[in-house]
Amino acid sequence: MNIRLVALLVLAVVPTSDLGLSADQSAAVGGKLVYVLPIREDIMPPLVYLVRRGVKAAMDGKADVLVLDMDTNGGRVDVTEDIIEILNNFKGQTATFVNRKAFSAGAFISIATQKIFMAPQSVIGAAAPIMLVPGGAPQDMPETMQAKMNSALRALVRTSAEKNGYNIDVVEAMIDKSKELKIDGKILNEKGQILTLTNTEAGREYGDPPKRLLSSGTVESLDELLNNLGYASATRVEIQPTGAEQVAMWINMISPLLLIIGIAGIYIEFKTPGFGLPGIVGIAAFALYFLGGYIAGLSGLEWIAVFVLGLALLALELFAFPGTTALGLIGTALMLVALVMAMVDVYPGMPPLPTFKMLELPLRDLFIAFLGGATTVVVLSRWLPKTSFYGKLVSRTVSGVTTEAKIGQQQMSRLGQVGVAISVLRPGGKAQFGNEILDVISQGELIEKGQRVKIVGYSGAEAVVEGEG
Numbered sequence: 001m002n003i004r005l006v007a008l009l010v011l012a013v014v015p016t017s018d019l020g021l022s023a024d025q026s027a028a029v030g031g032k033l034v035y036v037l038p039i040r041e042d043i044m045p046p047l048v049y050l051v052r053r054g055v056k057a058a059m060d061g062k063a064d065v066l067v068l069d070m071d072t073n074g075g076r077v078d079v080t081e082d083i084i085e086i087l088n089n090f091k092g093q094t095a096t097f098v099n100r101k102a103f104s105a106g107a108f109i110s111i112a113t114q115k116i117f118m119a120p121q122s123v124i125g126a127a128a129p130i131m132l133v134p135g136g137a138p139q140d141m142p143e144t145m146q147a148k149m150n151s152a153l154r155a156l157v158r159t160s161a162e163k164n165g166y167n168i169d170v171v172e173a174m175i176d177k178s179k180e181l182k183i184d185g186k187i188l189n190e191k192g193q194i195l196t197l198t199n200t201e202a203g204r205e206y207g208d209p210p211k212r213l214l215s216s217g218t219v220e221s222l223d224e225l226l227n228n229l230g231y232a233s234a235t236r237v238e239i240q241p242t243g244a245e246q247v248a249m250w251i252n253m254i255s256p257l258l259l260i261i262g263i264a265g266i267y268i269e270f271k272t273p274g275f276g277l278p279g280i281v282g283i284a285a286f287a288l289y290f291l292g293g294y295i296a297g298l299s300g301l302e303w304i305a306v307f308v309l310g311l312a313l314l315a316l317e318l319f320a321f322p323g324t325t326a327l328g329l330i331g332t333a334l335m336l337v338a339l340v341m342a343m344v345d346v347y348p349g350m351p352p353l354p355t356f357k358m359l360e361l362p363l364r365d366l367f368i369a370f371l372g373g374a375t376t377v378v379v380l381s382r383w384l385p386k387t388s389f390y391g392k393l394v395s396r397t398v399s400g401v402t403t404e405a406k407i408g409q410q411q412m413s414r415l416g417q418v419g420v421a422i423s424v425l426r427p428g429g430k431a432q433f434g435n436e437i438l439d440v441i442s443q444g445e446l447i448e449k450g451q452r453v454k455i456v457g458y459s460g461a462e463a464v465v466e467g468e469g
Contacts, residue, residue: 032234034226035063038241043075043105046245048082049295052345054239055090059348065231068096068113069222074104074126084112084160097225098122098199098215107174112160115216117225118199124214125174125196170195170214183207244295251292255343258292259369261285264376266311293342303338310334339366411458414438418454418468421447431465440465 035058041047058066066087087094087109094113096102102110102124110116110124118124154172161171173181173188173195181189183206189195202215219225226232251258265282290304313331321327343362344354419433427442431453440453440463447453452468 032065032231033061033063034065034067034231034234034236035061036067036069036222036236036238038239039068039070039072039106039109040099040241042073043079043083043109045076045079045249047075048079048086049245049248050239050241051083052086053245055086056348057237057239058090058092061237063090063092063237064234065093065095065226065229066090066113067222067225068094068109069099070096070102070106070110071099072102072106074106077105080105080108081156083109084156087112093229095216095225095229097219097222098124103196108157108160111157111164111166111171114164115229116202116214117217117219117228118202118215120199120218120220122199123196124202126194166214167211183213188213248292248295251288251295252343255289255292256365256368256372258285258289259339259366260372260376262289263369263373267373267377289339290342303342306334306341307338310336310338336366407461411463414455414463415457416455418452421449421451421453421465424449425453425465428462431463438463442466 035054037051037054037058039047039051055066093115095115095117096110096113098106098110098116098118100119100122102122103126107124107126116124154175157171157175158168160166161168167183169179169181169183173179175194177192177194179189180187180191181195188201197214199215199218202213203217204213205211206213217228219228222236223232226234226236262282262285265278265280265285267282269279269282286307287304290307293303294301310331310333313327313334315331317325317328317331340359340362341354343365344358346354346358414433417433419431419438421429421431421440422437423429423431425431425440425442425447427444427446429440429447430437431440432438433455439461440455441459442453442465443456445467447465447467453465454468455463456466457464
């Protein structure tokens, strides 16, 4: 797969302005730079890709401030955890503008920023976990499950609240309806209720010295918010959602399957003459795998180049320099590294070596893919050559240059030829007959490299050999 073609495909799907490569950013050199990231939908998996892309763009652009433009009904807790973890990678100033509402998961994410500003008539809170039933209305969780979930949520949000200086009692009252919120002798939330605050309530001051309950104030617009933060004249870059986030989510969900298809396709291609459908399917599967990581903001095009280099070295070992173990080992290592690193979430300024936590998910997917790929290869190697489809596949993969009849004639002419094994046959491997190097398979026995072998038949495209002397 041509890397330039892949790059053009990616640029067609993801506009360069959404990758942080904008004229606004270049104009900000020497000045203050603000990135605005919209949270305008339910907190679901595609939003993770948008937030990751926005945070990395802000980090690449050395933004001074990252502002979340929030208007959401909430969403999944696991997605919220991912988003909070991503936001924590940004080392500049962070703020949330509650444009209309920040319910449930939206409230958690808001608390993960250093300041919260709210628009007039906006609300924040109602963050108790609920259970969503497919095709049905939201339901309260069973008591045991709710207690367990509340404990986990309180720990998650308490960490953010402590880090950013919010009142922990206020935050917990949004989660736990058994908690009463009482400040300055005034009950702000009774037991049995989930705390939800209007912009006026969230900005009201309590205590001595006076401190706002949750928000840093009510503002009419983002412009007013930035003015309050001292960035009125800063250059603003707005990250725009694209359909690519949804595409990336689906691609990454099936990434192990794509790897299995890629492994099987390349295997069949190596085992059949010419280049055709199996190779195209295998390369397309790997290309989609890398494209998913790129759109998701996980990796760059450099890992595609590493994978292609590894594949080229492996092909050289198999076809041009058989028995040269070093080429095959280096090529395989490069391919494995590329497959793993394409799904590693690396942020600007991070150490070059990923941690085990960063590698855990890609390694798991790769392990699943190799189990599935190995199973697929074993099944195909035993079943495919016995089918009529294999004969058609061989004929079509050579683009009409060599017909099935001609292949059959070549195979018949080689029967009885004696050659030398140029690799260990376990039972498959390679042997040289005169000037020809063929894929061969023994009848089950192990044949050492250098031993003389004789062609006694064919299994599909592979010559069946037996040891001589």
